[in-house]
Amino acid sequence: MRRLKLILPFLGLSLLLTACWDIKSLQDVNYFTGIGIDYSDNTYKVYVQQLDFASVAKSEGGGKSDKPATVWIGSAEGKSISQAIVELYQTTQQTVFWGHLNAIVLSESTLKHGELLGVIDSLIRYPEIRYTPWVYGTKADISDLFTTKPFFNLSPINSILHSPETNYNQRPIIAPMRLSQFIREMREPGQTALLPSLNVSDKTWKRNEKPDPKLEIDGIFAIRNVGYTSWVNDKELLGIRWLVNKSQGSRITLNQGDQTIAELKLAKPKSKVRVDMVNGAPVFKVGIKVSAAIIELWEMRSEADLEQLAGQLIAEQVRTALRVGINKKVDLLNLEHDFYRKKYNDWNKLTSAGKSPLLPINLGEVKVSVKIVQSGMYKFKRKMTPY
Known part of the structure; x- marks a missing residue:
């Protein structure tokens, strides 16, 4: 009886513990892996990349598929980045999770607009977004960057967009840059941030005698005091x-x-x-x-x-x-x-x-x-x- 009196309070406290009643299955969540931001006519256009995680699992496990990896690209416009993202939410079907965001691409017009700190601030206010995504500038169409795939039908996770260090180790000219480093360098007195420029090239590789586009780092965008300065190609660096x-x-x-x-x-x-x-x-x-x-x-x-x-x-x-x-x-x-x-x-x-x-x-x-x-x-x- 004495032992029962000791156990009953703990049993009552256990009723207050939360369970996993609100957990969501993998197939019930949309995972955004990349975001691109363009600016034109006083309007922001936001692009997001979403991958099929089944193909990601195959590529990480060393397997190769006979079919190309599936990539979804969404885009929406708004007077602010938040407005554009809300427009995207209208058709996302499931809950969006930003915790897997691994790449941020800023168009040249966005860099030139002069509101770079505001752009970054709009992104990092999302609590799921860390300071670790890779950051790029580009002169190319962002949707082309997000749909360009690596070799052997592997997932874009294996491309320069999401894994630039592998390419840099073989051709170390322009160092890849994470969001934390980009924010630090563009605000540091006397410092010029050399933001890698991402492009699509169809001049090097062919697949069955047809051009096979691949991503490349073709230069840098120089950012000083949070402002765009110039673009320089990689041959001059x-x-x-x-x-x-x-x-x-x-x-x-x-x-x-x-x-x-x-x-x-x-x-x-x-x-x-x-x-x-x-x-x-x-x-x-x-x-x-x-x-x-x-x-x-x-x-x-x-x-x-x-x-x-x-x-x-x-x-x-x-x-x-x-x-x-x-x-x-x-x-x-x-x-x-x-x-x-x-x-x-x-x-x-x-x-x-x-x-x-x-x-x-x-x-x-x-x-x-x-x-x-x-x-x-x-x-x-x-x-x-x-x-």
Whole structure:
């Protein structure tokens, strides 16, 4: 009896516990995986991407389907982003869940409109949206980006849109950017956010002799002080990768005149920027250290010669990126941010507390140290004799 008296209060409390009576099944929820925002004629147009999670499960499990993955694209317009999303809700059929949102695409007109903080604010006010989605700018049609599929009928989850790091590891020029980094960099004093530009290319691949479009990163949109500055194509950005201190596998081809000498794979670049004030103006000095591996060797040269040629090429790429940026009024190397951090009082005076960009930028010495640490499967000094 005494034991029963002890148990009864706990049994009564258990009646107050909530159960899973309001849980929704997978098929009863619409999961948005991507959102795109365009702006035209004082109206926002919102695109959303919705995937068939059955095909996603197959691709994540390593399976390949005989049928293309199913993708739904919804679009609606409104005077605000929230109004456009409410218009989408009218036909979504089931409850919408934003927790799987993994990509945000902003059109060039949206970036130029000048209300970028308002656009981001409209999105992150949804409690289900995290600060982790990948962010892109684009000149292309957003619906084309959302419907372009990867190889082998895999889900778009396996494309550059949702998984850009795999592509970046193979061609590390323009680093992918998450929403948290984008917000931080576009608001940071003296910082220029280099937002990756997403495009659709049908020039590289064919399927059964017919063009097979694929996504690509074709440049960057420069954003400073939450405002659009310029667009720069990827061919002019080769120098920015050497100031990104992260492990990567960039490749360079060494030429002398019309003769190709070697191709190197460079890894683990480490850069330092020094700022000196000369006659009241900042002069930047850049030091870069990088390790190299020989990928192809067409002409026998000493290690010292190859290291010197590689250093000269890297220094020239850095200077080229700076010149391109100055012509477009963009600090592609983010040297102004180093000036802000290391010489704040001078930066504050010369840029009117960040209201005007630090242009032109005076770049002094660019010192590059390349060390060849690997020569592949063969010894470096092998004899190139025919059989």
